[in-house]
Amino acid sequence: MDVAVVGGSLGGLTAACLLADAGHSVTVFERSPAELEERGAGIGFLPATYRYLVERGVALDTIAVTTNHIRYLCRDGSIGHDDEHRYLFSSWNTVYRRLLGCFDRSSYRLAHELCAIDLSPLVASLAVGATMANLSTKSRRLFDALGHTDPPLYVIFFVLAGADLELSLLPSLGVLGAAYVLCRAAGKLGGAWLGARRGGFPVASQRLFGFSLLAQAGLAVGLVLVTRQRFPDIASTVTTVVLGAVVVFEIAGPLSARFALDRSGESGSETAAPPRAVP
Ligand SMILES: Cc1cc2nc3c(=O)[nH]c(=O)nc-3n(C[C@H](O)[C@H](O)[C@H](O)COP(=O)(O)OP(=O)(O)OC[C@H]3O[C@@H](n4cnc5c(N)ncnc54)[C@H](O)[C@@H]3O)c2cc1C
Numbered sequence: 074m075d076v077a078v079v080g081g082s083l084g085g086l087t088a089a090c091l092l093a094d095a096g097h098s099v100t101v102f103e104r105s106p107a108e109l110e111e112r113g114a115g116i117g118f119l120p121a122t123y124r125y126l127v128e129r130g131v132a133l134d135t136i137a138v139t140t141n142h143i144r145y146l147c148r149d150g151s152i153g154h155d156d157e158h159r160y161l162f163s164s165w166n167t168v169y170r171r172l173l174g175c176f177d178r179s180s181y182r183l184a185h186e187l188c189a190i191d192l193s194p195l196v197a198s199l200a201v202g203a204t205m206a207n208l209s210t211k212s213r214r215l216f217d218a219l220g221h222t223d224p225p226l227y228v229i230f231f232v233l234a235g236a237d238l239e240l241s242l243l244p245s246l247g248v249l250g251a252a253y254v255l256c257r258a259a260g261k262l263g264g265a266w267l268g269a270r271r272g273g274f275p276v277a278s279q280r281l282f283g284f285s286l287l288a289q290a291g292l293a294v295g296l297v298l299v300t301r302q303r304f305p306d307i308a309s310t311v312t313t314v315v316l317g318a319v320v321v322f323e324i325a326g327p328l329s330a331r332f333a334l335d336r337s338g339e340s341g342s343e344t345a346a347p348p349r350a351v352p
Contacts, residue, residue: 077102079187082109083165086172087125093176101176104186108173110166118161118168126171136171137163195295234294234316250314254321261286277337284333288326289319 074097078089081103093099103109116122118137127133143158173181205212262283269279297315301308334340 074098076100081105081181081183082112083122083168083172086169086176087122089180090125090172090175093180099176100180100182102182102185102187104184106184108183109169112165112169114164115162116165116168118163122168123161123163125175126168129175131171133161136167137161193299195292195299230291231294234297246310246313246317249310250317253314254318257289257318257322258287281333281337285330287322287329289322293319 076089076092076097076099078085078092078099078101081089081101085101085103089099089101123133123137126136138161140160140162141157143154143156143160144152145154147153205215262280265283265286266279269282274282293315297312300311304311331340
């Protein structure tokens with residue numbers, strides 16, 4: 074994989090060395106026009122900082138010195154805390170030079186500054202959520218905490234989006250809006266049926282999946298806001314059609330999801346109808 078690392082200091086260089094060792098093609102972009110030096114004097118040398126060098130055979134005692142005591146002084150110079158504590162110290166320059174020596178110098182580009190990343194804030198945020206939920210064991214706590222704080226943000230988000238709906242345009246966009254609603258519903262029902270069929274789901278469930286996917290709100294509204302920024306010429310039409318459809322699908326979506334769950338027997342409702350065989 075081609076990897077770009079932005080920032081060629083200790084953190085960037087360590088990441089670059091590890092990724093290069095893992096077989097990736099890594100380029101480091103550092104905005105400084107000259108090789109870095111003199112950032113801090115002695116630095117507390119932590120395992121995360123020296124592990125790479127030690128694993129590459131660098132003897133720790135050649136790049137670090139050890140202290141055996143830690144002592145905190147009070148403002149008046151008296152000793153507030155003194156304890157035995159083994160600590161390693163190195164110098165910033167030493168660590169930087171050693172790391173730079175482990176990396177292909179021709180892929181370390183000085184005087185290169187990253188000015189902007191043209192990423193969709195929507196897709197980037199989705200990617201962050203998906204990555205954290207799937208790779209971080211601690212993400213559940215974060216999402217639980219966010220779950221208690223998001224209602225006011227939803228209110229702001231939807232009020233701002235609703236403010237863009239031009240009611241005067243609704244009648245003139247009736248055909249377009251109806252076509253959008255019908256095509257979206259057909260796509261959801263047909264696509265989900267095809268996916269379920271190819272995925273080998275029970276025949277009785279195949280036609281029901283699409284009904285549970287009809288609701289539409291957050292992402293569509295977010296895309297509308299992006300459209301307003303990127304394509305101002307068509308923004309009014311897109312906004313009116315999509316927000317009008319959101320109203321339709323937010324009313325019909327939950328009802329249709331309930332229908333699908335009841336029909337599939339997964340709603341837990343005692344009155345749920347047994348799954349019906351679909352020919
Ligand atoms: C006085 C002092 C004492 C310190 N003591 C300690 C210590 O005891 N222990 C310790 O661990 N740390 C200490 N530090 C902090 C130490 O500097 C950092 O630990 C270390 O440098 C962090 O490295 P880094 O790669 O994370 O970030 P940085 O060193 O801040 O490097 C970021 C790099 O990214 C580059 N960059 C930023 N934006 C862009 C862009 N848009 N495009 C291209 N390049 C970009 C910058 O030019 C910079 O070189 C000390 C710092 C100072 C100033």
